[in-house]
Amino acid sequence: MSTGTVTKPSAAPKGGGRRKLTLPWIMLIVAAGLLLFSLVRVVSGADDLTSVGQVSGALQLAVPIGLAGLGGLWAERAGVVNIGLEGMMVLGTWFGAWAGYQWGPWVGVLLGLLGGALGGLLHAIITVTFNVNHIVSGVAINILAVGFTQYLSNFTFAEAEGGSSKQSPRIDQITKITIPGLSDWLQDLQQKHWFLISDLAGILGGLVTNLSLLTIVALLLIPATWWLLWRTAFGLRLRSCGENPVAAESLGVNVYKYKYIAVTVSGALAGLGGAFLAIVATGIYQEGQTGGRGYIGLAAMIFGNWMPGGMALGAGLFGFTDSLKLRGGAENVHALLLLVALLLVIAALWQLYKKKYVAGVVAAAFSVGFFLWYGLTDEVPSQFVDAAPYITTLLVLALSAQRLRMPKADGLPYQKGQGK
Template sequence: MSTAAATKPSAAPKGGGRRKLTLPWIMLIVAAGLVLFSLVRVVSGANDLTSVGQVSGALQLAVPIGLAGLGGLWAERAGVVNIGLEGMMVLGTWFGAWAGYQWGPWTGVLFGLVGGAIGGLLHAIITVTFNVNHIVSGVAINILAVGFTQYLSNFTFAEAPGGSSKQSPRIDEITKITIPGLSDWLQDLQAKHWFLISDLAGILGGLVTNLSLLTVVAILLIPATWWILWRTAFGLRLRSCGENPVAAESLGVNVYKYKYIAVTVSGALAGLGGAFLAIVATGIYQEGQTGGRGYIGLAAMIFGNWMPGGMALGAGLFGFTDSLKLRGGAENVHALLLLVALLLVIAALWQLYKKKYVVAVVSAAFSAVFFLWYALTDEVPSQFVDAAPYVTTLLVLALSAQRLRMPKADGLPYRKGQGK
């Protein structure tokens, strides 16, 4: 059998498999979701759900998650599972703060990238060169990063004015931009609480009000990643290492080189997410401030089916649920009970259309439970508000598991020349 024949993917059977969502369908789904969200806001009276401040806060919380998820995407598209994203974010927060308070925030951003890249390079050496299990290596890096940064803080931040062994001195802010006129107009329009129009105004207003330049850079990295990985020869070779490294090697691709590049870039992006947390989100390094965002970023990447756009939607969802507890948390989360109930009704109707009666009945039953919960209560317990982002992570992954397709060689060991 020829190499071309061996590497050519088998054709999907006609009428089988899942159809790929086109842009018009995606836009239609997003529009329908916005209408449903606006309906919930009007019925529940939780007008802060789509306020400018809520959207702005959600974006700020989504960026580090999205950068971690983008880092995971680079690594796993090359066939390396990167559980160590959390540790690489920790390195990014520390190095970003250490350089940021001394030489300015943009220098801190650069050092955050370098700190995360060092963690990524270490993960690449362990997994690619020495073929250690990827999960074991990632967990080890997470533990090592926490201990390493705690050790460094004892003789750096502890001796700096305004610092301690658990936090850095204050870091100067990165410039924030607000589009004058447009921002005020959108805020006024959102304050009228009109159906759908005010929700659109709140979302757009959150994107043009107090927007950090680093947030703009992070957003631009999403289409940049898509273009590099799906529209360049470099990206094709890198993705081939995650699908079939033996076939890629037979066609002249240096698999080790591309895996090293991908995992190092992965660490750098996670480190950038950590630097964002320290420099933009809080303006200070604090021990443990990543709060599991590396893991949630990995979940966002899986939810997005290893694609940049889907990953961005997942990060936005998790960022939004995390932001609810900052502004009217109990009221907003209580309103989401109604949203979940309506979504379950839609799911039940869809399953009836597909003649999956058991699933439809289960969805309808859970919908009734959420309707009753919403109707019989005025707010939810504070513990549930704090747990909302993590509950969302579990639910989204559980509901999306059936449509996921990871790179075929993701996490599998590879040795140069093993196909000969």
């Protein structure tokens, strides 16, 4: 006869494990963040922090990073590290622009996606079939993609009207949509600069104003990836290749096939991000326009703990800080000093509550430093403004490192039949 003690198998181990954030807690955290942001806007007077234009610009800057991060997630969930995302984005920008100015933007999107997929396939052949170190292969692809596109530009764009060896002719824009009535109403509400209400109106307004159809496709890929990888048998098999490929093989999973699929899809998503840069963000291909976004997408994926939702938040954070730099410059970034100071106060209180006194005192000391920096200056150096997105990425990764859990077999060599 069983006893009541066996009914508690799901209890967290003593002193270990983190509770998974539920939807109500996530919504509460988002609401608290919005309140804090609104407070900073009101105190600093930087009204552009949550304007419709700011949010719309942040979304456009976040999409290429998010697509690269999503590509990295596919590859690493199957156990393959994809440092070559940057090179695959470069291929996407070039092929997207090459096809886009000749046959239209949607053909450019398709060719950009295929260009990135070819880079992913090459990475899969090198790492899965020939078992080459994943980092070495990724770096080689990055170098190869830059040289290859520079070579192609010399006898394609250089000879085209309106082009040169470093840029393509102008590409037609993909249709952008704005919800009439709602967009204007939200913009009017945001311009009243009311506490919280105007901030919420600015965020919602940015999501319904001048929204490219390709942006909508990119946003839909996030829940689609979550459903495919976490709610289907295909996704379970793919993720098992990144956790324990030997065990997966013993259960009849063709590990090589799933790794090939994952890395090729990874390259296609990165290529789509590159095509977005060339066709939607700028309307033209320019040499070096990816600007390290493939690496930043990888950082966003790590920040998101190899999950689509967390990756999207990381991409959004970088896109937002990058948009602040482009739109408001020193004034908006100066307001962020106050936000960082307040966040450090919260962190200090939390660490003291958990009786981690050293960490609490350090956080408090830094918060005082940021308060003084904000109070004693009216603007920040231009170099700091330019570096703000990258500094944000480093800080977020440093602060989130303790809660990360990568797939167990990520980056490890695997050969068919090695478990026998």
